[in-house]
Amino acid sequence: MELDPLLLSRIQFAFVVSFHAIFPVFSIGLAAFIAVLEGLAYKTGNPVWLKLSGFWTKVFAVVFGMGVVSGIVMAFQFGTNWSNFAYASANFLGPMLSYEVITAFFLEAAFLGVLLFGRDKVPPGAHLASAILVATGTFISAFWILAANSWMQTPAGMELRDGIFHVVSWSDAIFNPSFPYRFLHMVLASFLTGSFVVAGVSAWYLLRGREVEANKKALSMCLWLILFIAPTQAVVGDFHGLNTLEHQPMKVAAMEGHWETSGEVPLLLFALPDQKNQTNHFELAIPNLASFILTHDWHGELKGLNEVPPEHQPPVAIVFWSFRVMVGIGLLMILFALTGLALRHKGRLWRARWYLQGLRAMSIAPFLAVLTGWFVTEVGRAPWLVYGLMSQAESVTPSLTGGMALFTLIGYIVVYALVFTAGVYYLMRVLYVGLEDPDIDDIDDHDRPARPLSAAHVPFEIEQGGH
Template identity: 80%
Template sequence: MELDPLLLSRIQFAFVISFHAIFPVFTIGLASYVALLEGLFFKTRNPVWMKLSAFWTKVFAVVFGMGVVSGIVMSFQFGTNWSNFAQATANFLGPMLSYEVLTAFFLEASFLGVLLFGRDRVPAGVHLFAAIMVATGTFISTFWILSANSWMQTPAGVELRDGVFHVLSWGEAIFNPSFPYRFMHMVIASFLTGSFVVAGVSAWYLLRGREVTANKKALSMCLWVILILAPTQAVVGDFHGLNTLEHQPTKVAAMEGNWDTQANVPLLLFALPDQDNQTNHFEIGIPGVASLILTHDVNGVVPGLKDVPPAEQPPVAIVFWSFRTMVAIGMLMILFGITGLVLRRDDRYWRARWYLQGLRFMSIAPFIAVLTGWFVTETGRAPWLVYGLMTHAEGVTPSLTGAMALFTLIGYILVYALVFSAGLYYLMRVLYVGLEDRHEELESDRPMRPLSAAHVPFEIGGQDPSNQTSGGR
């Protein structure tokens, strides 16, 4: 069997970027959370905020390290697997990636040391400043990376001459048409990811009666963020979708599973796209809703996949189902935010065992949403590397063989498996130790008995949970 170097190179890059993406999307939100905790401690001198900050800073450091290790090798792929692309886009992407390193990575790495080891070595104000700088660095990094990737989606400010992109306007290239929407979408996704992870870990501790006061505060903060940002993300996503419809209509057609340009397009809840026959099987949809969402008119016209040749169509099934997975998780996030608000009555949000268990499982949901969102973005762009200007086939390294691509793909999988295993081991150790020594308790925690998964107080029939026992349930 002949190995296709183009297909293997695409699989390899998809694997590497997917593995790497789960780390920065978490650290962006977590860095801002740590900065907030440091600010609260600086203002109130309440040791609870310091304990929370110290704990989540350790988590941030481990995840940040895993992100750095997994991200370094990505740049090498441009030269090994995508040399034509690297040469063609070097005038723009080269400076963009350099700016990210110079203005963001160095800032994060420098002040992270102060944040980790400077608690008793520098003034409190300097420690707070370090936390703010680390958080700022994550936003700067996001700015450059999202601008570069958005330019590949909606290229602007450049001219293609003799196979090389030349920058005509840096402002237009950096602030390309899709960048503002994608940047906001990613930042909110990062905050939601951080919030759900912190909420899930806090719920896990509360189920075990550990550091109740601190974890109750952490959970409360996260639920407010989720309540506000989850619906906001839906609105931002709608604007992002309208922008995509304007600049990448074929991608939107794949997201909706719409083959023919038509009005009154249904919102498909289920379908099996058949790209070979250019149709769907077993469609279940709501008439007119897709047109309403995309054009704000039930009778609005939505472009179809058949508007372009089959060779220029993305893999429809992947885009179609990835989009629905992302949206379903988003709706679930909104539901958890609203449920948390309802449970705040009588302080039940941190005592309802079923809700805490749900938050534990929801801690991985944002990562799935982010990955499926990236699948929609990147797979939906196919077959273009630079949308409308350069295809994957034109960007791949000419001398690359299938055997070489397979060898490096296996190598990346093995190395990343080692990195992930080591990182997960140290992360679990940090989580096991918790906010403080297991034999210490905050003064306000001491009256509470330890809670195991089977002995978590929650209300039944409006009774006071302090009067219930496991047997009574």
């Protein structure tokens, strides 16, 4: 069987990007949370804020390290698997990646050391400044990376001459048509990811009766943030969808499973897209709703996938279902936020064990939403690497063989599995110790905090409620 180097390269890049993406999106939100905790500690002098900041800084350090390790090969792959694209886009992507390293990564790496080890070695104001600078670095990093990726989605400020992209306007290239929507969408996703992870871990500690006062504060902060961010993300997503409809109509058509150009397009709740026959099976739909959402007109016309040849259509099933998983998780987040508000109002938030258990489960949900959203974005762009200008087939390394691509794909899977296993193991040890002061490497089993195993072990304070 002949191995397709293009297909294997796409699978490899998708695997590496998917693995890497979960770490930055968490670290951005978590860094901002740590900066807030440090600010509260500096202002109030309350040791609870210091304990929370110290604990979550340990988690951030592990996640940051895993993100660095998994991200190193991103640029490396441009040269090994996508050399034509790297050569053609070097005038733009080369400086963009350099700016990200110089202005963001160095900033994060330098001040993370101060944040981790400088609490008793630098003045409190300097330690607070380090937390703010680390958080700022994560936002700067997201700015450059999303600007570069958004340019691939909606290229602007460029001229394509002899197969090479030449920058004619840096401002147009960086602030391309989709960048503002995608940047804001990702920042809000990062806040939601950080909030749900902190909320889930705090809920887990509360169920076990661990550091009750501190974890109540952390959980309360996160639930207030989720209450405002989750609905805002839905609004931003709507604007992002309108922008995508304008610039990438085939991606939207794949998201909606819409084959024939028409008006009064229904919103498909369920369907089995059949790309071979250019149709759907087993449709469950709400009449006209897709037209209204995407055009704000109940009778609005949407372009169908039949506007382009099948070879220019993205893989519809992947985009269609990824979009629905992402939206479904977003609605679930809003539901949890509203439920938390209702429980808080009734004074039942801390004794509602079912809700705390739900928050534990929801700590994984933001990562699934980010991954499926990324699938929609990247797979929906196919078959283009630079939308409308350079295809994936034109971008792959000419001398790359299927065997070479398969070998590196297997290598990345093995290495990333080891990195992930080691990182998760260390994270679990950090979480097991919790907000206690001893170093995790110096703790023996008999020194570890007790772990209640049933509802009977939950402190009376949590079981009976209170704020």
